[in-house]
Amino acid sequence: MSSDRKRNDRGEYVETVTPEGVLEVMRRSPDPIVTAKEVGEALGRTSEAARQKLLKLQDEGIVARRKVGAGAVVWWIVDADREGPVDEFDPSDPLFTDPVTFSSGETDVSANTDAYLADAIAGESDDE
Structure with a gap:
C-alpha cells in the first residue's frame, strides 16, 4: 500500500477506492459477506479507505x-429485489406460521408437561 497519494491539477487527492471497485470486490468474493479489511486488501488500499466507501x-x-464481534463488522450487498428493510423477517414464512411439531410428531405436548418436568428433575437428582 502506497502512501504516495496522487493529486489532480487542483491539488485534490484523487479517489483511489471507488464505490464501483468496492462492489466489484464484493461480487467476486466467494463468500456472501466481506470485511473492510478484505476489501481494502483486494484493492491494495487500507481497510479504513474501504470502510469509508462501504x-x-x-x-x-x-x-x-452487522457487527458480529468485539470489533468485527461484516458487509453484504443488499438484495434489490427484496421488499422491506434488510433486517425485517417475513411473518408469512412457514417457520413462523406452521404449527410446532415435536420429534414425536405431536403438535401439543402440554398435557405431558408434568411428566417431562418429573423426568427432568429425576435426571438432575441422578447427576448428584
Missing part, C-alpha cells in the same frame, strides 16, 4: 452491515 454505499442503501 459506509457511503450503506447510506445509499446498496450494502448493509
Whole structure:
C-alpha cells in the first residue's frame, strides 16, 4: 500500500477506492459477506479507505452491515429485489406460521408437561 497519494491539477487527492471497485470486490468474493479489511486488501488500499466507501454505499442503501464481534463488522450487498428493510423477517414464512411439531410428531405436548418436568428433575437428582 502506497502512501504516495496522487493529486489532480487542483491539488485534490484523487479517489483511489471507488464505490464501483468496492462492489466489484464484493461480487467476486466467494463468500456472501466481506470485511473492510478484505476489501481494502483486494484493492491494495487500507481497510479504513474501504470502510469509508462501504459506509457511503450503506447510506445509499446498496450494502448493509452487522457487527458480529468485539470489533468485527461484516458487509453484504443488499438484495434489490427484496421488499422491506434488510433486517425485517417475513411473518408469512412457514417457520413462523406452521404449527410446532415435536420429534414425536405431536403438535401439543402440554398435557405431558408434568411428566417431562418429573423426568427432568429425576435426571438432575441422578447427576448428584
